[in-house]
Amino acid sequence: MTSRTWISRVLAAIALVLCVNFAAAIALDPYGIFRDPRGRKLQVVFAARKAKFLLSKRYVPANFDALLIGPSSSENWDPASIPGVTMYNESTLGANVTEEKRIVDQALSRGHFKLAICILYPTMTTNHTMNDGLDAVTTAEALGSIHLYIEEAAQILAALHRPIANASAPNGATPLKGSGQRFDIAHFTASYFDVDPVAVADYTHMVESLQANGARIVYVIPALYEPCRLLNAAEFAAYQRKMQPILPQAATIDLSSSEFETFRANPDNYVDCFHVGADGAAKISTYLAQHIN
Amino acid sequence: MNFNSFPFLLVFLPATLLLVAIARKLRIPRAPQLVVFVASMVFYSWAKPANLAYLLASIVVNWQISQWMSAATPESRARKRLLQLGFLLNIGFLCVFKYVNFLLTSIPYFAAHHIRLPDLAFPLGISFFTLAQIMYLVDVYQEVAPPSGLFDHATFVSFFPYVISGPIAKARRILHQFPTLNATAGPSADTVARALYLFSIGLIKKVVVADAFSQAADFGFDSARNMSALEAWVFVSCYTLQIYFDFSGYSDMAIASALFLGIDIPRNFDAPLRATSISEFWTRWHISLSEFITAYLYTPILKTFSRATLVTSGVATLLAMSIAGLWHGPSWTFVIFGFIHGVALVINQIWKKQFKKKKGKKSFELPDPICWFLTLAVVDLAFVFFRAGTLPVALAYLPHLVSLRHPFSTANLVQMNGAGIMVAVYVLAQIAGVAAAFFDKSSEALAQNFKPATLNLVATCVFALVALVFLNSSMSKPFVYFAF
Numbered sequence: 001m002t003s004r005t006w007i008s009r010v011l012a013a014i015a016l017v018l019c020v021n022f023a024a025a026i027a028l029d030p031y032g033i034f035r036d037p038r039g040r041k042l043q044v045v046f047a048a049r050k051a052k053f054l055l056s057k058r059y060v061p062a063n064f065d066a067l068l069i070g071p072s073s074s075e076n077w078d079p080a081s082i083p084g085v086t087m088y089n090e091s092t093l094g095a096n097v098t099e100e101k102r103i104v105d106q107a108l109s110r111g112h113f114k115l116a117i118c119i120l121y122p123t124m125t126t127n128h129t130m131n132d133g134l135d136a137v138t139t140a141e142a143l144g145s146i147h148l149y150i151e152e153a154a155q156i157l158a159a160l161h162r163p164i165a166n167a168s169a170p171n172g173a174t175p176l177k178g179s180g181q182r183f184d185i186a187h188f189t190a191s192y193f194d195v196d197p198v199a200v201a202d203y204t205h206m207v208e209s210l211q212a213n214g215a216r217i218v219y220v221i222p223a224l225y226e227p228c229r230l231l232n233a234a235e236f237a238a239y240q241r242k243m244q245p246i247l248p249q250a251a252t253i254d255l256s257s258s259e260f261e262t263f264r265a266n267p268d269n270y271v272d273c274f275h276v277g278a279d280g281a282a283k284i285s286t287y288l289a290q291h292i293n
Numbered sequence: 294m295n296f297n298s299f300p301f302l303l304v305f306l307p308a309t310l311l312l313v314a315i316a317r318k319l320r321i322p323r324a325p326q327l328v329v330f331v332a333s334m335v336f337y338s339w340a341k342p343a344n345l346a347y348l349l350a351s352i353v354v355n356w357q358i359s360q361w362m363s364a365a366t367p368e369s370r371a372r373k374r375l376l377q378l379g380f381l382l383n384i385g386f387l388c389v390f391k392y393v394n395f396l397l398t399s400i401p402y403f404a405a406h407h408i409r410l411p412d413l414a415f416p417l418g419i420s421f422f423t424l425a426q427i428m429y430l431v432d433v434y435q436e437v438a439p440p441s442g443l444f445d446h447a448t449f450v451s452f453f454p455y456v457i458s459g460p461i462a463k464a465r466r467i468l469h470q471f472p473t474l475n476a477t478a479g480p481s482a483d484t485v486a487r488a489l490y491l492f493s494i495g496l497i498k499k500v501v502v503a504d505a506f507s508q509a510a511d512f513g514f515d516s517a518r519n520m521s522a523l524e525a526w527v528f529v530s531c532y533t534l535q536i537y538f539d540f541s542g543y544s545d546m547a548i549a550s551a552l553f554l555g556i557d558i559p560r561n562f563d564a565p566l567r568a569t570s571i572s573e574f575w576t577r578w579h580i581s582l583s584e585f586i587t588a589y590l591y592t593p594i595l596k597t598f599s600r601a602t603l604v605t606s607g608v609a610t611l612l613a614m615s616i617a618g619l620w621h622g623p624s625w626t627f628v629i630f631g632f633i634h635g636v637a638l639v640i641n642q643i644w645k646k647q648f649k650k651k652k653g654k655k656s657f658e659l660p661d662p663i664c665w666f667l668t669l670a671v672v673d674l675a676f677v678f679f680r681a682g683t684l685p686v687a688l689a690y691l692p693h694l695v696s697l698r699h700p701f702s703t704a705n706l707v708q709m710n711g712a713g714i715m716v717a718v719y720v721l722a723q724i725a726g727v728a729a730a731f732f733d734k735s736s737e738a739l740a741q742n743f744k745p746a747t748l749n750l751v752a753t754c755v756f757a758l759v760a761l762v763f764l765n766s767s768m769s770k771p772f773v774y775f776a777f
Contacts, residue, residue: 003482006745010489013754018761050767136767140299145766146718 021144030151031142032059039063041170045154047147048092049134052172053103054142056090061111064088064171067215069104069206070119071095073222073274076281078173081289085115089172097199098128101206102135113215117288118207120219120252122239126191128198175278182272185227193235200246207248217250218292223284226264228273229256253291255284294339295772296546297500297764305336309453310553317477325475326448329554336453337417344416348451354382355426356446359433363440372434379430383423390415395623418457420620422450424585429464431589438465445471452558454550458543458772460561460581473555480555483745488552490749491740493756495545498736500760502729503538504770505722506531512709514680514690521702525693528705529673532680534726537566539773540579545736559584564735569664571637571671572645577735586617603646610642611635626678626687633675 001009026034031054032042042059044051060067066085068074072093079087090103107113142148154164168174207217221240223229229236236256244252256264263269269280276284294301309332316324338345358379365372388396390413397403429446432438441449441464449467450456473480480488513520513528520528544561551558565577575583590613598605611632618631659667674694681687733739743749 001745001747001750003486003745006486006750007482007489010750010753010757013750014757017754017758133767138767141765141767143765144762146762146768147766149762 018144024152025143025148028152028155029142030148030155031055031057032062033057033139033142037062043154043158043170044151044168044172044174045164045166046150047132048168048174049095049099049103049132050137050141050147051151052090052092053106053134053137054139055172056103056106057139058110060088060090060107065111065113066115066117067104067107067113067210068117068172069100070117070220070222071121071123072176073121073276074119074220075174076176076276076278077288078169078171078281078285079117079288080171081285082115082292083289087115087117087171089174091119091172094123094131096127096129097124097203097206099130099134100124101202102130104206105209108209108213111213113210113213115218115292116207116210116215117218117220117292120221120240120243120247122193122236125196125199125203125243126194127196128202176271176275180271183225183227183267183270184273185231188232188235193239195239195242200243204247207250211248217248219247219250219252220288221252221254221256223255223260223264223276225267225270225273226261229264253288260287294336296543296550297496297760299764300339305332306550306553313554314479317475317479320477323444323475326444326471329453329474330444330448330451333448333451333453333456337451337456340417347416347419348422348456349447351383351386351422351426352447352450353443355379355430355450356443358382359430359440359446362430362433367436376430376434380427383427387419387423389413390419392619392623399625421459421461422456424461425450425464428461428585428589432463432465438463438468441468452551452556454547454556455558458540458547460544460547460559461585462558462581466559467556470556480552484552484555486745487740487743488549490743490753491545491552491736492549493753493760494736494739495542495549496760497756498538498542498545499772500542500763501722502726503535503542504763504768505719506535506538506726507770508719509709509723510535510680513705514686517705517709520693520696520705521698522694522696522700524703524705525690525696526673529677529680529690529694530669531723533566533669533673533676534723534730536676536679536773537562537730538726541736543772548737560737562735563737564730564733566669566672566730567665568668569661570641571634571668572641574668574672575634575638582617586613590616603643606642607639610638614638621679624682625684626681629684629687630675630678633671633678637671
């Protein structure tokens with residue numbers, strides 16, 4: 001083989017593989033970007049931040065008119081029971097509000113939303129670092145990337161009736177990973193309640209953008225397992241006192257109030273101090289449906 | 294602009310090669326060189342256009358000094374004074390941007406009174422293009438190389454494959470290739486094929502292998518708690534491998550980019566992690582810097598002594614390596630990095646010159662595996678300071694290397710790996726990296742022996758495609774040496 005032939009074959013082979021790859025990406029389209037996303041049921045199995053960012057470009061605006069925005073404590077809440085709206089759960093493991101804002105901004109650029117539930121919890125405003133490449137993610141990743149191939153593989157397995165465990169529901173609700181209960185009841189470090197000014201500004205801007213889009217805002221203060229909450233009650237109360245006047249005014253549902261104490265005291269509702277299990281998530285969803293209605 | 298970025302891969306490099314090809318066809322004298330010069334300006338100023346002014350000013354000033362030097366009579370005092378002026382301006386240029394505040398904070402009086410200059414963000418590649426021009430001035434002074442015209446000098450200094458992170462090139466090696474750059478024929482298909490092959494190797498080294506090791510190194514230095522000795526050595530070895538693949542991958546892409554234009558620039562790495570002595574390591578690691586240290590630091594320092602002995606040579610080595618360490622950045626950690634290598638080189642010199650002699654007929658030599666292991670241990674130890682950022686962080690890391698408390702515990706390694714698909718991807722890349730670093734030929738050697746065969750075709754396609762996927766997954770990290 002001459003060098004000239006070798007070069008031609010290398011370039012042709014790369015071009016061919018890229019074309020096949022693009023064709024597969026467009027045909028399977030696990031992020032709902034290249035084909036009409038209306039009525040499709042797309043799940044997230046990997047790299048949730050990037051996946052929810054890409055799904056929020058077309059899939060979320062086309063199929064949902066309400067958003068649940070929060071960290072992992074609301075990741076497994078299934079918002080399907082809330083009447084009058086079709087809600088997508090944008091909550092992501094370990095997310096801060098700057099990350100959530102980047103995801104929500106995508107949805108707002110194309111969609112109209114009637115309702116947005118925003119979780120008000122210290123980890124949302126501790127820092128404004130974007131993780132897992134969320135700051136750099138682009139639509140081009142839906143044409144060829146590691147997370148795309150994993151989503152494509154999951155889609156093919158699902159079509160073969162071999163669904164992936166821990167995949168999200170089409171409305172973004174994601175079962176918690178791991179098994180068993182583990183309660184580390186302790187005082188949280190002071191840095192847990194740090195309030196980052198950039199994150200707070202992002203929270204305010206995100207809520208204002210949602211309101212400008214026509215969405216009614218409901219803040220939700222999540223329910224921690226009661227023994228954990230009691231140990232840190234003063235810090236949580238101080239955090240809420242600090243945040244409430246800064247953020248745009250809206251209704252608040254306080255799951256840390258006395259009304260919800262029985263739920264919080266029952267360890268069967270939890271997998272750890274912060275996260276509710278499947279049953280607990282179902283109860284919270286029902287409660288939210290009644291109260292928001 | 295990064296070599297491992299889509300603007301470079303999809304737009305800049307193809308457009309430059311196409312325009313150079315068109316310029317060659319037009320047969321306008323030096324039009325291809327003009328295209329390369331303009332492309333280099335675009336490449337350099339991509340991230341921060343204001344930096345271009347510093348680069349151009351440095352080029353013009355150094356060129357003017359070289360002109361004055363060549364106009365002065367040989368052996369005249371004026372000629373030497375001009376060379377000294379050149380040194381002063383170049384080192385002053387480096388100091389203003391990199392070292393003044395470091396020196397001020399290192400002197401107790403200034404540190405106590407908080408006397409500092411405003412922090413100036415140093416221009417990208419300042420350490421590299423300044424050294425290249427110091428070498429140029431010395432070469433002109435010694436009449437090893439003739440002074441070049443401004444256009445040639447500017448093209449040589451700003452040449453985009455090496456302007457930001459080397460290899461540090463000598464003018465006399467590059468300038469004589471400009472007629473090839475301007476020739477109508479252009480590089481042969483063999484050269485272009487070799488460049489393509491080398492570029493794909495460099496790309497996968499940087500984007501996949503180096504970044505896989507950085508996951509482990511970052512965890513070790515930033516997140517690990519109660520590290521065992523085993524873990525401490527594993528994490529710092531991962532950093533050694535990260536920086537090797539990062540910088541050698543960058544150098545491969547630089548050499549390949551120049552080859553696409555028919556220009557042969559110096560190689561920078563030759564499988565350094567297989568070295569069995571520290572002196573051999575420095576003939577294989579950052580070769581262009583090693584050559585600079587030897588010719589422009591070590592030798593002049595040694596010449597200041599009345600005679601060369603083992604002691605004066607040792608002092609010169611320690612000084613030269615400490616300065617070379619400081620060249621990397623304004624921090625004591627870099628000075629200590631250089632000093633550790635200096636000490637190791639001195640011990641190596643003593644071992645070679647004294648110990649072996651005393652043994653008489655048959656010199657005592659350690660087995661190669663032990664030499665290799667000791668060399669790697671010294672390299673790793675020095676890299677603790679290189680990676681740490683601050684002295685307290687480095688000093689906090691060192692005890693873990695000799696910790697006898699659960700020395701073989703792997704709790705942090707288990708925690709780092711966790712579970713999931715990406716871990717499998719990283720571990721695979723790390724295994725491939727270890728195999729390539731310790732058992733395979735250097736990429737430059739592979740490129741030298743390149744044949745347009747099917748195996749190389751498959752390898753090039755796989756390397757390029759895998760690297761493109763990683764690149765498009767927004768996981769890539771910036772080059773470590775961009776910080777210098």
